[in-house]
Amino acid sequence: MIRKSTYAAARTVAPVIETHFAEQQADARLRGEENLAPAPPAKVIEALIDAAFWASLRKEEGQSPKISLAFLSPDQASKPLLFAYRLPLTSHNLTKLAPGVERPGIHLGVWMEKGELYLWGTTREILSFCFVLDVSEPGLLVVKHRRASGFGKFANVAVLKGDDIKIIDEHSDTLPDCPAVMTSLLGFTTPATWDDSVNVLVQLAVSMRAHGRGGTLLVVPAGSDKWQESVVRPMPYAITPAFSALADLMQQDKEDRSRSIWQGALRREIDGVAGLTAVDGATVISDQHELLAFGAKIIRSDGNELVEQIVVTEPVLGSEPVIVHPSNNGGTRHLSAAQFVHDNQDAIAMVASQDGRFTIFSWSPCEMMVHAHRVDTLLL
Template sequence: MYLTREITYQAARTVAGQLKEHFSKLLTAAQERGDTELATEPHTQAIEAILDTAFWASLRHEEGRSPKISLAFLPPGQAEQPLLFAQRLPLLSTVLTKLAPGVERQGIHLGVWFEEDDFYVWGTTRNIPSLCLVVDVSEPGLLVVKHRRNDGYGKYANVAILKGDQVKLVDEEHSTLPDCPSMLTSLLGFTSPATWHSSVNVLIQLAVSMRAHRHGGTLLVVPSQTSQWKESIVHPISYTVSPAFNAMANLLKQEDERENNLTAWQAALRQEVESIAGLTAIDGATIISDSYELLAFGAKIGRPKGSNPVEEIFVTEPILGGEASVIHPSQNGGTRHLSAAQFVHDQRDAVALVASQDGRFTIFSWSPCEQMVQAHRIDALLL
């Protein structure tokens, strides 16, 4: 096969070979497990062409708006109930920009395939095979390479993030960074069949929703067996919930409903997640118990009497080549991040989720191995 296309986005050339190898390993492992309905392995030229076209399209505007689109590499025959164009469209940035307003809704992919010497867009689909290469245009100059997970449920797995000339490859095995407790290891596999409804997955669903509202916010997850966490909260709390609101907690206990009517149960859980995440947009922290009961929102974090200020935090990010670092918490973000780090420093059984308005997202937890607060930067997993 020889496809003629000039690639002018240098980052596409830089990362295409690594992405091809990554998808090849994923698909080979899936085949050896006996998985079926798998995607076609993407070749280097396809990855380069899709990234190059998507990048230049992201910098264009249609009626004053930047495009937000999702491109999936598959032939029409691998899509379920595809919407087919009568005439194939060339894979060009101008074409993608024109199509963007009509396909920017979540879950819609533009299908990309090739024939003879070039690539084309054949239509749209909502259903793609497992491990299918997907490239999302999230904002100008920002591309996210991902794939549909084997089990088919939940958020797609992110593989790489390209922003301008910067490339970050997600470390899916989390092999390069210390992780104690194993928060990031759990987060990287959060939609596997065994764990998708687990506590870690609910935190990720809340994180995705918090990040989406773009107001910034803090969510504190405190132990239900003790009220010691109240020592780190300024009283009176602006909005205390009494009795505790337990709709999400009750849903997570409904084993029978989850097994018998999974779709309805998922929809109900998603609704509760959106409700609680929405409260984090209000000034102050939202507080839930570790059994997912809503306790308060609009709360101000304070340092308990006799407590020392947090001086160091341990920062990790699940990126290949990334290194863990110890920094002063003020270097990690603004007041919201500093107060969350202080809260976890004083309340070591608690977890704090912090969203910035710029899209950064950090989960703070206490590391018994390092004996300090660990800040998990998980932006790369949420895009």
């Protein structure tokens, strides 16, 4: 039988996660979606989190494990790699297997039979809304699920770091001034309302965070040069004509976007643009995905006041908006991004810190000030 967990946070969060997956799958069935992954009960969620947490604190040949667990049966996986013998779900087994399954996209399959959880093999293909548990670093676990569309970053449900639990607030995207990229990151929209242009920004955010050097990406209206009043000119790395490889990909027919060749090309272009954000200064793209410049130095445009306060929110349950001076929200990148959006209210600024923190700055017409959305929990 499933043993009682010794990680207190697992017991606390399991019922909440159980409810989330049950509701998400019920909504998906009402929309007529099929081939959904099984929704795990709380006792299974608790056991998975407990085993993964203790495994995260172990080391194999001096390395901390990075693994991804997916709850589904072998029959529900596509082209699975099957172990000849089932392995009990233990922190010891997870640690031993970790070096061979740490590459992105590989999931260790977990299933339950006769009250026992076991590891049955690995898979790269999982069903929609499949429960996935990632071990990102020692003590840091992320519960997520595959999007119904099957492409792009998985939707995060909860983040656990030691005894700190953050449950994603699925209603954060209903704020009237919430930028569309937040709706996509939260992952609670249906495929029918999916915005492909926003999906690009999501993938850019993930890639920016992944290179670990920090950076700023400015998204400005296509066809307007007003934003240039907020950067030092001449720009050392201005692009003429605008580089349109990413834009060209997004203009292809939607039926082509399900093909692996197109998806691979999109990832390469996204990584190329995101890589430029590691250069000192800001990278600038249009809202039509054309690359306009990188290494741009942000300044306060003539006639505009210094930004004195911003509202900061985080899309997790229990988080309340706070109004702070922008210097209290981060370093130079955050301050300059807030000033840029203050001066260019039709733009968005995305800032990655070297420590993994990620903030999206947009103008809030309701608060009449810059809105800083802390989205670290959505990008893990």
